[in-house]
Amino acid sequence: DAGTVGSPSFNITYGMSSPGGKGQNSYRVRIIRVSDLVTLVDTGQVFSSGTTYVMPSGYLTNGNVYDIEVTLWDTDGLSDVDTNQVTANWTAPDPIQDFTATDDVSLSATVLSWTASNLAVEDFRKYVILRKRSSDVDWTELIDLTNQSQVSYKDYTAANTISYEYKIVQYQIIPGDVDLVSNDSDIGSVTLDTDSWFVIGADRSESHIFEVPVIAAPFTEPVQQEIFEPLGTGRKVIIRGRVMGAEGSLQGKWPNDERDVAVAQVAYIRENAGPHILKSPFGDVWNVEFSGPGKDY
Numbered sequence: 001d002a003g004t005v006g007s008p009s010f011n012i013t014y015g016m017s018s019p020g021g022k023g024q025n026s027y028r029v030r031i032i033r034v035s036d037l038v039t040l041v042d043t044g045q046v047f048s049s050g051t052t053y054v055m056p057s058g059y060l061t062n063g064n065v066y067d068i069e070v071t072l073w074d075t076d077g078l079s080d081v082d083t084n085q086v087t088a089n090w091t092a093p094d095p096i097q098d099f100t101a102t103d104d105v106s107l108s109a110t111v112l113s114w115t116a117s118n119l120a121v122e123d124f125r126k127y128v129i130l131r132k133r134s135s136d137v138d139w140t141e142l143i144d145l146t147n148q149s150q151v152s153y154k155d156y157t158a159a160n161t162i163s164y165e166y167k168i169v170q171y172q173i174i175p176g177d178v179d180l181v182s183n184d185s186d187i188g189s190v191t192l193d194t195d196s197w198f199v200i201g202a203d204r205s206e207s208h209i210f211e212v213p214v215i216a217a218p219f220t221e222p223v224q225q226e227i228f229e230p231l232g233t234g235r236k237v238i239i240r241g242r243v244m245g246a247e248g249s250l251q252g253k254w255p256n257d258e259r260d261v262a263v264a265q266v267a268y269i270r271e272n273a274g275p276h277i278l279k280s281p282f283g284d285v286w287n288v289e290f291s292g293p294g295k296d297y
Contacts, residue, residue, distance in 0.1 A: 004089040008174055009057040014070045014082070022074040029053045030069040031060075034085070040066075045073070058176030060088040093119055093172040093182040096127070101166045101188025107209050108198035108279055110155040110164065110190050117148050117170050124148045125171035125179050131155070134163040134189065142166075156200050156209075159283040163191045197250065200277040201268055210265045216251035217280070 016024050026048060031041035040059045053070075060066060069083045099114040117124055126146045130139040142155065158164055166188045172180040197217070201208025254262040269276050275287035 004087045005060070006089060006091045008055075008060050008088070008090070008177065010055050012053045012055055012068060012070065013051055014053075014072060015051050016072045016074060016080065022076050022078070024049045024051070024072055025075045025077070026073045027053070028071040030067075030071075031055070032067040032069065034065040034067055045071075057174075061177045062088055062090045062174070062180075064088050090174060090177070090180055092180050093117070093123075093170055095183045096168050096170055096185040099166075099168050099185035099188055101164075101190040103190045103192050104154075105192060105194050107154065107206060108156065108158075108160070108192060108194070108196075108200060108211075109209075110158045110166070110192065111152065112155065112166055112168070112188065113152045114168055114185065116151050119148070119170070119172055121148060123172050125173045127168055127170050128181075129153060129155075129166060129168050131158075131164055131166050134165050139167070154204070156204060156277055157285055158190075158192055159285045160192050160194050160196070160198070160279055160281055162283050163189065165189050195281040197252075197281060198277075198279045199265075199269060200279070201265075202272055202274045202276050208265060208268050210262075212250065212252050213254055214250050214252050 012029060014027065026045050027043075027050070028045050029041065029043045030039055032039050041055070043053070065085060065087050067083050067085050069081060071079055071081045073079045096117065097115040100112070102111050102113075103109075104111050112129065114127075117127070126144045127150070128144055129142045131142040132139045142157075143153065145153065155166075168185045170182045172182075174180055197212040197214045199210055199212055269290045274289045276290065278286045278288045
């Protein structure tokens, strides 16, 4: 029947009524794109009494109109042709459910969680997590996740004291066509409410995420720096914002009962080039490398 199809693969069913009760001897199915009359599928004459043809994926594209032409032959060799028209209208995958955002101050991270996609494994492309500051209008892509069974993510790049909003979408593979994206999940809002400095190790291991007891952190007023790329002065990167003192140094002092743990943590970031993440209590987030004896970085 004419109408719409909601999947790039679907069943075409047919039957015949032949004078004298003659049965079906063979069939032929043609799929023709109406916009340019290109024949996408032509089975040729197939000798079979079957009454269903499975339309393979990869031929139809969303929004286009197609003629489906079926020719049937009976056992006397008499034939008849019938044509119906369909419009491809793929249905977007379901939104991801139970999406939440919570703060974990001990890790200086936003913890996101959700219920796994209900798509078939072969149809799943990826999750995309989007983030914005609550005061902003535009969303930016935070990360793509291609493991369908993953149902959580820690955002270590969220700045302290800044209110964020998060959401997640999923992409469905459509053979021969562009991926379909779901509607947005619910929005999760969260703020890392802390006045502490944090260092987050490059491996994101919880044993290498720690608070720095800063007792001196010199800052200058906001400045603008212009960095010119080597391909000419017409291209440049402009950096604006609060910057650390000339040496980029922090002075910290751990209590005696925390000293052994602190030495081990500092040894890790000193011996591993990173990039590590350094966060201030003022909403600043840096990717940093820490130098150590005999190190080039």
